[in-house]
Amino acid sequence: MKKVIKIAAVSLLGLAFSVAHADENAIRQALGKAMPSVTVGAVKPSEISGLYEVTVGGNIVYVSDDGKYLIQGHLVDVAARTDLTEEKLGGARKQALEKLGQDKMIVFKPKTSKYTVSIFTDIDCGYCRKLHSEIDQYMAEGITVQYLFFPRAGKGSDSYHKAVSVWCADDRKAALTAAKKGDTPPAKTCVNPVDEHMQLAEDFEVKGTPMIVTEKGNIFPGYLPAKQLAEALADEQGKK
Template identity: 30%
Template sequence: MLKTKVAVLLATGLLASCVEAQNTTEASIKKALEPRLGGAKIESIRETPYGGLYEVRVAGDILYTDKKGEYLFIGRVYDTKTSTDLTTARLEEINKITFSDLPLEMALKHVKGNGKRTIAVFEDPNCGYCKRLRQTTLKDIDNVTIYTFMYNILSEDSFVKSKNIWCAPDRNKAWDDWMVNGKLPPTAPSACTTPNDKIVALGQKLKIQGTPAIFFTDGSRIPGAIDLKSLEAKLQSVK
């Protein structure tokens, strides 16, 4: 019994020492790197199981460094045995959201076909890639419910267009008229209120740095426009 207690105490002490050493290393890395990142703040530092590298999370992205923070590695880490992109897998893991937490009442809702599948798309009305996505992939896909958050990040004019669309009698028609056909909606009454500012804050919280950004019910996301075949494959993989 005494031996067991001693073993537990030793193990506990060893674990505490390891945690303290790890915290010290992470603090040293942050102190060495952060002043050299142009004002960007390090969100977290984590030792990886490969190559003695440390994962450094900055602005929703991943960088790598050594134990002393003397070198910075920008790029992807691959598992050569499985050809797995470990960096992408890790980014998908840390950037997952809880889909049910999205304030869908602030989005345009468009049901196509039976609407059984669901996606949420963040788009800026002045985004060329968003327009292309609307004119091709989202126009052709069926049996899906699309929630569109008008995420205004490109210009002040984006806010104006989004307000006019939000305040239109038929929001979905006004959105498609503009994004697909280039037809501007009528000017909204000044008294009409919109969720524009709240959506910008939401997008920043979700670390959406560009549009379009597509979210799926499993919490995963795809940044950028994709073709119909790729979107269908992704939807089939979502459980």
């Protein structure tokens, strides 16, 4: 009798696995057909039966098991008062930034680095300029700053062309610092990651600049003074 129960349990487990695999394939095929330009990452069952959690770039969406319906928004555990989606978004953002790679960012690094943040910036944004004018203060706090471009006026705008010119400059850091002071960088073009930065900003639902992303993928929207940011990063790492 025990042997029969064991065999039945194994069979049910195999059936569940095959159904889940079939659902994942259906979702990938449906999304691939409807949105061919979208790169689908992990697909796994969500906390709601029949609804799958799908990683798209640095974002998370929810899709029905047949791939017919997609829901954008946050899944909240009402009883626990916990935003389940936000908890997982940090990991998705972190992976997306790691996939992009530091070689596609403009990096200001102190001699001794305690923390690393990725900052979406617009050359013509006032608070972005204020933040960069204090870059030495961030370095003094041991904060490595990885810049990504998000020209809010969009592709083809003056801010976009400035971003491309800065990236294509012989000395990117010097060119960025000069541009942040109001100088117009000499027009240059080359292979650049600005469009990738903008796509990532869209995936991260960036609404304004600067937007700071921590090593754990958490977000601090807007300008934060160096000491305040260092305190927040220490809290995140459990050092306070």
